[in-house]
Amino acid sequence: MTDKLFINNRTDKPMLATITDNYTGSNVFTCELVPGSNELSVEQLEAGVYMIQLEDSNHDIFYQQKLFKD
Numbered sequence: 191m192t193d194k195l196f197i198n199n200r201t202d203k204p205m206l207a208t209i210t211d212n213y214t215g216s217n218v219f220t221c222e223l224v225p226g227s228n229e230l231s232v233e234q235l236e237a238g239v240y241m242i243q244l245e246d247s248n249h250d251i252f253y254q255q256k257l258f259k260d
Contacts, residue, residue: 193233212239
Protein backbone atom coordinates (compact mmCIF):
# COMPACT_ATOMS: atom_id res chain seq x y z
CA MET A 191 0.00 0.00 0.00
CA THR A 192 1.21 3.47 -0.80
CA ASP A 193 0.33 6.69 1.02
CA LYS A 194 -2.93 6.98 -0.93
CA LEU A 195 -5.85 4.65 -1.53
CA PHE A 196 -8.28 5.15 -4.38
CA ILE A 197 -11.79 3.79 -3.90
CA ASN A 198 -14.65 4.13 -6.35
CA ASN A 199 -18.09 4.23 -4.71
CA ARG A 200 -20.38 2.93 -7.44
CA THR A 201 -23.56 3.57 -5.47
CA ASP A 202 -25.58 6.77 -5.25
CA LYS A 203 -25.26 6.88 -1.45
CA PRO A 204 -22.34 7.60 0.90
CA MET A 205 -20.40 4.67 2.34
CA LEU A 206 -18.12 4.42 5.35
CA ALA A 207 -14.52 3.21 5.10
CA THR A 208 -12.79 2.04 8.27
CA ILE A 209 -9.19 0.90 8.58
CA THR A 210 -8.28 -1.09 11.68
CA ASP A 211 -4.93 -2.27 12.99
CA ASN A 212 -4.85 -6.01 12.31
CA TYR A 213 -3.02 -6.79 15.58
CA THR A 214 -4.83 -4.57 18.10
CA GLY A 215 -8.20 -4.35 16.38
CA SER A 216 -8.39 -0.62 17.04
CA ASN A 217 -9.73 1.78 14.41
CA VAL A 218 -6.95 3.95 13.05
CA PHE A 219 -8.77 5.66 10.16
CA THR A 220 -12.42 6.33 9.30
CA CYS A 221 -13.94 8.41 6.54
CA GLU A 222 -17.08 8.81 4.49
CA LEU A 223 -16.89 7.85 0.83
CA VAL A 224 -19.01 9.98 -1.46
CA PRO A 225 -20.52 8.54 -4.65
CA GLY A 226 -17.84 8.40 -7.36
CA SER A 227 -14.06 8.51 -6.97
CA ASN A 228 -12.48 8.91 -3.53
CA GLU A 229 -8.82 9.45 -2.64
CA LEU A 230 -7.79 8.54 0.91
CA SER A 231 -4.52 9.80 2.33
CA VAL A 232 -3.08 7.15 4.66
CA GLU A 233 0.45 8.48 4.96
CA GLN A 234 0.04 8.84 8.75
CA LEU A 235 -0.26 5.05 9.15
CA GLU A 236 2.88 3.29 10.31
CA ALA A 237 4.26 0.22 8.55
CA GLY A 238 2.16 -2.81 9.39
CA VAL A 239 -0.87 -4.91 8.58
CA TYR A 240 -4.34 -3.37 8.49
CA MET A 241 -7.88 -4.37 7.56
CA ILE A 242 -10.15 -2.09 5.52
CA GLN A 243 -13.92 -2.45 5.71
CA LEU A 244 -16.55 -0.73 3.60
CA GLU A 245 -20.07 -0.47 4.93
CA ASP A 246 -23.22 0.82 3.30
CA SER A 247 -25.82 3.25 4.63
CA ASN A 248 -27.53 0.36 6.49
CA HIS A 249 -24.26 -0.32 8.37
CA ASP A 250 -23.86 -3.64 6.57
CA ILE A 251 -20.24 -4.54 5.85
CA PHE A 252 -20.02 -5.63 2.23
CA TYR A 253 -16.26 -5.56 1.59
CA GLN A 254 -13.15 -6.39 3.64
CA GLN A 255 -9.54 -6.63 2.60
CA LYS A 256 -6.20 -6.92 4.34
CA LEU A 257 -3.75 -4.08 3.63
CA PHE A 258 0.03 -4.15 4.02
CA LYS A 259 1.96 -0.90 4.45
CA ASP A 260 5.75 -0.91 4.08
